Amino acid sequence: MGETRPQLHGAEYSVYLRIARLALVEKEVAYDLVPVDIFAEKIPGTHLERHPFGKIPTFAHGDFHLYETSAITRYIDEAFEGPPLQPAEIQSRARMNQIISIADSYVYPQLVWGLYVECIEKPKRGEVPDEGRVQKARGVALISFAVLAGLLSEQRWMCGDRPTLADLHLAPMIHYALQVPEVRAMVANHRNLGDWWQRVLALDSFRETQPSP
Incomplete structure (x- = not known):
């Protein structure tokens, strides 16, 4: 196969x-x-x-x-053969799955749809952002970055020499979210998040899969 x-x-x-x-x-x-x-x-x-x-x-x-x-x-x-994308240690693997769930449940709906789409895409189309949705997303974004920064300080395997599925899951979501100026300011408040993002940007796979403009 x-x-x-x-x-x-x-x-x-x-x-x-x-x-x-x-x-x-x-x-x-x-x-x-x-x-x-x-x-x-x-x-x-x-x-x-x-x-x-x-x-x-x-x-x-x-x-x-x-x-x-x-x-x-x-x-x-x-x-498939190749470097593993999941930690071997059971607790680290469980934490990886938790981070993926956080990304799906909170980061994607709020940072991508609630902030990026509302604040970047809608104005491009001449549409008015839903301020209620933006406000809710802003609050979830602050919690999300604080949580992720805390997890990053504990999980030294995240975006190390070999990225994990947690890194790969979060990266495209953060890519869109960072186009919103206030999201960039939120990330700047967490140095380890900024360091993690720089390691993501250095991945050949991340550059290779960049969406067309």
């Missing part, structure tokens, strides 16, 4: 597609990227067969099909 070239379906702009791409690049797995725009007027029926909820990414490895990014990245790590 390892010799089968996997396929990844989705759009370059997607945070979650990029997470899966980062995992593939870190494992040095050659793959085919199949474009799917879920914001098109009509989602192709073939995509709904791959993902009944109409989201991205989806993944295929031979006859094996998978959706949900955390499942995809864990499969990539375990199905």
Whole structure:
């Protein structure tokens, strides 16, 4: 099965597609990227067969099909040779999974949709940001960065010589969030977060998977 070239379906702009791409690049797995725009007027029926909820990414490895990014990245790590993307020690691995859950539950909906989309994307389209949503997202962002800074001080394995799935999961979300000036100011209050981000920027995989403008 390892010799089968996997396929990844989705759009370059997607945070979650990029997470899966980062995992593939870190494992040095050659793959085919199949474009799917879920914001098109009509989602192709073939995509709904791959993902009944109409989201991205989806993944295929031979006859094996998978959706949900955390499942995809864990499969990539375990199905292919290359440097491991999950800590071997059980408590560190549990902490990694906790950080991924924090990213999915709080960072993505609030920092990406609540701040980046509201403060950056909507004005570009001539739309007025939802101030209530921005205010809520701002509060969650402050808590999120404080929590992540604390975890970073404890987890020396995060974005060390070998990035983990936690690093790869957070990085595309933070990439969008940092385009909001007040988010950059929040990160500046936590030196270890800034140091972590510089290590992320130095990853070849992060540069290789940069979305097109």
